[in-house]
Amino acid sequence: MRIEDDVEQILIGEGELAERIRQLGQQITEDYEEKDLIVVGILKGASLFMSDLIRKIEGKISIDFMVVSSYGNASETSGVVRIIKDLDMDITDKHILLVEDIIDTGLTLAYLKEYLCNRKAASVRICTLLDKPCRRSKPVEVEYIGFEVPDEFIIGYGIDYAEKYRNLPYIASLKRSVYEK
Numbered sequence: 594m595r596i597e598d599d600v601e602q603i604l605i606g607e608g609e610l611a612e613r614i615r616q617l618g619q620q621i622t623e624d625y626e627e628k629d630l631i632v633v634g635i636l637k638g639a640s641l642f643m644s645d646l647i648r649k650i651e652g653k654i655s656i657d658f659m660v661v662s663s664y665g666n667a668s669e670t671s672g673v674v675r676i677i678k679d680l681d682m683d684i685t686d687k688h689i690l691l692v693e694d695i696i697d698t699g700l701t702l703a704y705l706k707e708y709l710c711n712r713k714a715a716s717v718r719i720c721t722l723l724d725k726p727c728r729r730s731k732p733v734e735v736e737y738i739g740f741e742v743p744d745e746f747i748i749g750y751g752i753d754y755a756e757k758y759r760n761l762p763y764i765a766s767l768k769r770s771v772y773e774k
């Protein structure tokens with residue numbers, strides 16, 4: 594079976610992604626002018642978005658990564674946010690921008706925001722490529738949003754189902770028959 598056979602619908606194409614990421618980069622550049630900024634990518638999902646976004650941010654930023662997981666191979670959250678790799682850097686008095694691929698229930702980002710605020714960062718803001726607001730169970734403030742997506746299981750551009758489909762260059766919905774069997 595080809596990977597495309599599991600795609601229900603392409604929701605956001607490559608061109609649209611590139612243009613929105615350019616706009617986000619410009620906005621972040623303006624908002625953090627003269628500030629000591631660490632951009633933190635949340636792996637694995639944000640890997641592609643992070644690498645494209647930071648190339649659209651001007652200025653002397655630093656980058657770091659965390660590896661966090663709560664979905665595993667399932668299509669619903671386990672409810673437990675596991676930190677598999679923590680930050681390498683000391684974030685005391687630094688401005689932190691968390692970069693995520695998708696906010697769904699809000700559990701992951703609410704947990705991470707509190708976790709980093711407790712480490713005495715100067716500020717912690719969130720930039721997510723996708724927002725699925727209809728599924729939110731944990732409210733969390735998000736400063737930068739790329740696109741809103743419907744209540745479908747999303748794949749592509751870094752986002753997986755059971756560790757597959759991250760390599761699709763666009764954002765798509767996954768056929769129900771794939772995750773409901």
Ligand SMILES: O=P(O)(O)OC[C@H]1O[C@H](OP(=O)(O)OP(=O)(O)O)[C@H](O)[C@@H]1O
Binds near residue numbers: 662694695
């Ligand atoms: O708002 P929530 O319901 O918490 O869902 C969002 C989180 O779920 C996904 O991570 P996942 O646990 O699948 O890890 P991954 O990035 O390695 O795929 C996604 O990358 C977000 O981090």
Ligand code: HPA
Binds near residue numbers: 746748753754
């Ligand atoms: O729709 C989704 N797709 C993949 N991973 C996710 N994690 C939260 N929501 C999703």
Ligand SMILES: [Mg+2]
Binds near residue numbers: 638664665752753754
């Ligand atoms: Mg995942």
